[in-house]
Amino acid sequence: MPAPERIPPRGVSAGAVELLTHGELTVRGQIREASNAVLLCTVAYEGEQADCVYKPVAGERPLWDFPDGTLAQREVAAYEVSEATGWGLVPPTVLRDGPYGEGMCQLWIEGDADAAEPELLALVDGETPEDGWKAIGFAEVGEGRTALLVHADDARLRRLAVLDAVINNADRKGGHLLTGPGGRLYAIDHGVTFNVEDKLRTLLWGWAGEPLPGEAVAVLSRLDEGLGEGCALAEQLGSLITSAEVEALRERVAGLLASGVHPKPSGEWPAIPWPPV
Ligand SMILES: Nc1ncnc2c1ncn2[C@@H]1O[C@H](COP(=O)(O)OP(=O)(O)O)[C@@H](O)[C@H]1O
């Protein structure tokens, strides 16, 4: 029998969601370096097959600042908001039952070996980044030396900085940025999002305080509408996160629109994840 065709991730969100939701899950292995149980699986449905990650709720490590057993739902909520922006930054992600109970299933993003991907993060000497780079902050690099941590001045990262501010991402590390087919940027690992408290912790501070680009303002205005009481997105999110968290999300979107700028670190919470990758 010929091998079933792989689902290409680009432009087929709906098909991928159907496959992830209804497909038969087969666990292939566990990703060891993960902090929660992260299982690499294949999912097969009506002759189609793809790789995915399955993070069962039962395998979530408890955290002091997020209620137990809610990380999978937050990952799905982050996907729903990413879809609502139209930026498609989060791979298709669903909540479903699996061999270890309910969990999140997300399409596996295979790196594109042929894509000439520019570096997104770097450590450099000096105090000011070169053109094409934005400063994150100074980092200890051993032997009493510090270096400037920088990220690329990249339009895709800038969209992600806006998405992270919206979903209140408490853990945007370098390792959570994946380059998929065609050099497309994907972001993963959204278990610690949507807290009602300001917890934005990210590497993507390079635009802090700068005016939001016009496309971000347009997207935020659309989100603001979509989050109205009784609207489909608000209803969908209401089944994944608490009503207080949906309300806090609305307030963050409205706050970004009112300020018109990329947020700055709050000062009440370590702004940069460590280690950064
Ligand atoms: N959708 C995905 N596509 C490709 N690799 C992934 C995907 N999701 C997770 N991984 C890989 O698995 C690792 C652990 O996943 P992560 O989401 O960081 O788990 P945790 O919830 O434990 O933080 C990632 O660093 C990445 O290498």
Ligand SMILES: [Mg+2]
């Ligand atoms: Mg992780």
